[in-house]
Amino acid sequence: MAGHHDEFIRLEGKIFTKSFFVLLTLVIIGFYYIGVRYVKGIGAVSNMSDGYPWGIWIAYDVATGTAIACGGYAMAILIYIRNHWKFHPLIRSALLTSLFGYCLAGFSVMVDLGRYWNSYGFFMPARWQINSAMFEVALCVMAYSTVLVIEFLPAVLWSLENSRGETLRKVSAWLHPRLVPDEAKLASGLEWVRAAAAWLRPRLDKVLVFFIVLGITLPTMHQSSLGSLLLIAATKLNPLWHTGFLPLLFLINCIYIGYAIVIMESIISSYAFKREIEYNELAGLSRIIPWLTVIWLSVRIGDLVHRGQIVNALKFDFYSCFFLLEFCLVAGGSMILFSRRMRRSPRWLFITATMIILGGGLYRFNVYLIGFNPGQGWHYFPSFAEVMITVGVIALEILGYQVLVKVFPVLPNPHKHGANGHAQEPVGLPPGAVPQGK
């Protein structure tokens, strides 16, 4: 990562756009209900019950949300482990979404926890309970969020180093004169921050690889443990989903969702910010997905056959339908991606990425909610307020992304790699052969 900062640029443009205010409204509605939840209790805003103690806050925000936030993880594997450095320009935006996804998953957990004020117990070894998959998930997710912040730090430091402190000056001009420190003090303070950032950045660059690898190890651990969480529900989770392979299935699942989300996000931001699409990178990425899904589907089907559940999978009842929907979305998306021509079309790339994300996400929903049946006539469907809290959290995620790409150098620099890269570069070029000169 050393010295790659000119691979990324800051997006020029207004921060307060129309979509900013739309998203802000959703965020405010969501936070209103979060306020209600903290005053009146969880029962006041949600339809969760003793039969369904985990609702969409866990099933979407945590279980599915962190899979969608696996772009950074998936890209780090590809670049640093598989040695495909031509994908490096895509990593920062992937990291930023990961950072948001994980922090907001953590935030949702704090909304969901009934006795949140006791959560400091995770830092007290006397209370550790190593048999619990959730203990493992909680520690790993906290550690990974920290690692993500460190991984994103170079972008922040770069901005600090190159900032002229204009905003700060504007704010100080707007404030009452008596509240403002004098000009010289402000300037020297700014200078100090700039110097500190300049001092820290090269040093951080040197050790960054160790954090990046930690950022690969931790998701491997907690994404598989997210599957392990439901191992215990042997009598409640439908046999179509309850298997000893849950950890493995969740792990592979999050990696292909990770690649799909990088593709989707890249196409969307190209359209939204009117930038050129990174054809080569996306085509290369999309080539990996079907191989992962083939492995995943083989494990999935092989396991069903082995446990004699394949008949139930084809019964076309409630559970079977959701299984088939999940299967068709993932399998269908992968089939299309096997075609070289489809991989070159942004429209088909977008459609297939969406299919893979929906299918892979539905798998997680099936495990956490749809395939979960506590019996005794319990039912669950999320309430309006519950949905709005989740929507508010998602809106905050998109809002934050929109703002931060305009503040920090996150998006790929088209002049640096695009001008040469887009033209005729064949897919699967040996690493390091990507033209880099300006």
Added chain:
Amino acid sequence: MKSQSRRDFFKLLGLGGATLLASSVPAMGSEKGGANNEALGMLYDATMCVGCKACMATCKRVNGDYGSLSYERASFDPDGLWDAPQDLSGSTRTLIKLCKESDSRWSYVKYSCMHCQKPSCVSVCPVSAMTKDKVTGVVDYNKDTCIGCRYCQVACSFTIPKFQWEKTLPQIVKCDLCRNTNLREKGITACAEVCPVGAITFGKRKDLLAIAHDRLQDNPGRYIHHVYGEHELGGTNHLYLSALSFEKLGLPTLPDNAPAEFSEKIQHTIYKGFVAPVALYSTLCFIALKNQKGQEKNGHKEDGE
């Protein structure tokens, strides 16, 4: 003769070592086939219960303050004359229900925590708020460490732990065998103490099993020939006898092995001695460093600081 005795001596030594090892493993009943029959429990005989609900009333009175239980009002009762819980809830630890098979054939049933030999709730709690007492076998809950994640509710096959959904500062509610109230003061659970017809027997699991089997033997026509809880999920300390099918009483048909054995086996295989994560990290570090070096040599000389 001499060598014989020496061999015996070594055998003894080995045995002693083995027992030492075995006893150093927490006695969670996780040893294969070894249920802790010295644990405390209750035997509920549905054929003797008259449905007076004295156990329910006493439970709430005795444990009300400790467990922050409140009275539940029925919609027809604006004056608040009755406690009318519909099910086990964040305010009700034990409950009597009437189960009808037909108009002439019915039975009462009492619900409360089963106090499993290998409890799922204890296995999944991330902060050790659910614990199982090694001697008494009581599955207890500590609200001072609980974070309210409700994983115990997801894990419990009987859906016993209940959450106080309507409270700003909620907690989990479930039977703790009066461990902090009646059992401590009088040595017996409140429900067993007040039952006027002896439908609830309190005692050690081995004695309860013996009583249950005696009753089955002596009254073959009266009961379904099964002690519910003897083998379900690796055994529970709360046992049931019934004339109606247990499924009818709302007690699910369950396998003999504890789900916690299955999940812990997988989790422990992956994380044995934390070797796998460390190995993964070091291998990946090695690969990433090598790749980064190669990359810097190949194309990024001009990018140096």
